Amino acid sequence: MAELKNRQAYHEFFIDAKYDAGMVLLGTEVKSLRAGRASFNDSYCQIHKGEIWLKSLHIAEYSHGTTNNHDPVRDRKLLLEKREIKKIAAKLKEKGYTLVPLSIYFKDRLAKIEIGLAKGKKLHDKRESIKQKDVQREMKRFLK
Numbered sequence: 001m002a003e004l005k006n007r008q009a010y011h012e013f014f015i016d017a018k019y020d021a022g023m024v025l026l027g028t029e030v031k032s033l034r035a036g037r038a039s040f041n042d043s044y045c046q047i048h049k050g051e052i053w054l055k056s057l058h059i060a061e062y063s064h065g066t067t068n069n070h071d072p073v074r075d076r077k078l079l080l081e082k083r084e085i086k087k088i089a090a091k092l093k094e095k096g097y098t099l100v101p102l103s104i105y106f107k108d109r110l111a112k113i114e115i116g117l118a119k120g121k122k123l124h125d126k127r128e129s130i131k132q133k134d135v136q137r138e139m140k141r142f143l144k
Contacts, residue, residue: 004033006040008105011126013100013118019088021052022079023104023111026070033104033111035062041109045099045115047089050094052078054106054113076115091117
């Protein structure tokens with residue numbers, strides 16, 4: 001299974017810092033992730049009582065699961081060191097910053113998530129990003 005990427009986050013936000021975190025998951029969630037069945041639509045991270053929680057990440061129910069299958073959009077706890085959480089919390093208090101999930105991948109059989117400290121792009125910034133991508137695409141096409 002390749003890593004699952006949140007391409008929309010790179011279009012909507014400037015990513016200032018990236019952090020790798022562990023996730024508290026159920027068995028059927030891990031199996032669905034290995035099958036690549038997750039959606040980042042409208043997902044975000046939030047700090048509550050000194051812990052970081054992943055909200056609105058949709059992990060599809062496992063097809064071979066029983067009645068003990070998981071809730072697809074439940075809140076999931078992220079595992080980071082306390083000093084990292086404090087650093088993130090201080091940045092989030094600044095105006096315009098948010099915490100977004102960037103990708104989910106497996107490292108040594110453990111599911112990990114890359115989260116980014118992000119600042120929203122304005123419309124003209126998004127247009128500039130699209131122009132740069134078009135130029136890169138044209139250069140690749142020309143060099144082939």
